[in-house]
Each structure stands twice: as structure tokens, then as C-alpha cells.
Amino acid sequence: MTGSEKISVSESKSTGAEGGYRPGYEVAAERILEYVVRAGLQLGDRLPTEKDLADEVQMSRTVVREAVKILSALGRLSVQKGRGIYVSMPEQSSWQQSLANFLPADLRQVDELFEFRRHLETTTALLAAQRAAPAQVKAVREAAQESAEAAKHGDLDAFTLADEAFHTGIAAAAANMFFASTVDAMRRLQRQVTTIGLAGVAGGSLQVAAQQHVAIAEAIAAGETDRAETLMAEHIDMTAQQFKQEIWRRVVPGDDTRM
Numbered sequence: 001m002t003g004s005e006k007i008s009v010s011e012s013k014s015t016g017a018e019g020g021y022r023p024g025y026e027v028a029a030e031r032i033l034e035y036v037v038r039a040g041l042q043l044g045d046r047l048p049t050e051k052d053l054a055d056e057v058q059m060s061r062t063v064v065r066e067a068v069k070i071l072s073a074l075g076r077l078s079v080q081k082g083r084g085i086y087v088s089m090p091e092q093s094s095w096q097q098s099l100a101n102f103l104p105a106d107l108r109q110v111d112e113l114f115e116f117r118r119h120l121e122t123t124t125a126l127l128a129a130q131r132a133a134p135a136q137v138k139a140v141r142e143a144a145q146e147s148a149e150a151a152k153h154g155d156l157d158a159f160t161l162a163d164e165a166f167h168t169g170i171a172a173a174a175a176n177m178f179f180a181s182t183v184d185a186m187r188r189l190q191r192q193v194t195t196i197g198l199a200g201v202a203g204g205s206l207q208v209a210a211q212q213h214v215a216i217a218e219a220i221a222a223g224e225t226d227r228a229e230t231l232m233a234e235h236i237d238m239t240a241q242q243f244k245q246e247i248w249r250r251v252v253p254g255d256d257t258r259m
Contacts, residue, residue, distance in 0.1 A: 114240030
């Protein structure tokens, strides 16, 4: 083993933040994932050759080769013989499968969706009240006001866009990428309910929903965590009830007794 194939002592063991040691392949794997993010590579995109990748992460080809094997086993990379290294993802999880199997006109599943949204978005509202930067507070307030204007004119399309910006804005202000990505996934499912289960009809009063948006935005702006959480819970509960009533009316016209 010579030249670039040699593993230096510093590569084989890297000092951690607390003075411990990490195997070089762990450091290389971390740097490769950082490179994927930094380069903006998406699922299916090709990475540089092993040699060039070693240059990018400033480690030997031998260590990089070992790191690629690990990342391939974890499902983050795919090594295709004769073609190269590609960005991949782990096998479909039960979470992804549940999203794929969602039925937007099934009352039970819609109920489960809003039950989950209630726990999810009350937490994002609380965190946003704690963590939101001034620009994020401004964005949430503007989205709330836009929803109020749209509701005033009965403009469902404009309200839907503002509603989307409001909820995703709060999720972003929570400063946690897992909350933000999950809120986005739940919003996608709710769009299915609106488009298929409700066929473009608003699930309740736009004006009441907009008033709730404004109140939540002000609680976040004031840093009132408990109030932001409580108002968001009320908002999700009201929206859930209205959506389910509208779907039930379509299933059994003229019968609201089961709601």
C-alpha cells in the first residue's frame, strides 16, 4: 500500500471533542454526508469518483472506500459497479408506507391525521414562541394577515396559499428540521383531503380560521408560549371538526348526527 492508499495515523484515529478517538472511516462517512448536503445533491445524483471524493473530504482513498461501504450498508449511498457512487436512501419505512397508503376521504384516517397534527403543531407553536427570529415572526404575521384578507374576500385559493405559508412559517421558526419536515408532510396529506375529500370546498369558516391565525401569530411574536400552544390546539381542533363534518355530509347527505 503506497502513495494515496496509505492511511495516516491521524486518519485511522481522529480526536473527538472530549479527547476520545474515532475511527477514520467514521470521520470520512460524516464528511461525505456533509459534502452531499453542501453540494446540494439529491436522491439519484452521482457523487465524484472515489479519488475525487477523497480529495473533497481530504482523506485517503482507502478510508473513503471503507466509509462508502458503511454508507451503502446504511442505505445513504448506492455503489453501482462500473457506473459510480449515487445518493440513495434507506428502504421505505413504515412511516413512508403510511403516507403512501393514506385515504383522504376516510373519516378514521382524517381523524388520525388531525390528531397527529394537533400534537405536532402545538409543539411547533410553543417552540416558535421561544425561538423565532424577528424575520420569522414577520413572515408568520404577514401570512396571518394575508389569510385574513383572503377570508374577507372569500378567496379560497389565496387563503389556502396563506394558510400554507402560516403553518410552514411557524414550523420553520421552531428551528428543528424534523418538526419542519414532518409539518410539511402533514400539510401534503391535508391537501389531499382538501382536493379529494372536499373537492376544493373550504372546511369551515375562513374568517374564523384567519382570526385564529392572527391570534396565534401575535402570541408567537410576544413570546407567549402557553398561549401560542393553546391557540394552536383550538385552531387544529376546529379545523378537524369542520373537515370531518364536510366529509360526512358528502358520504351521507343530510345526516350530521354521527359528528
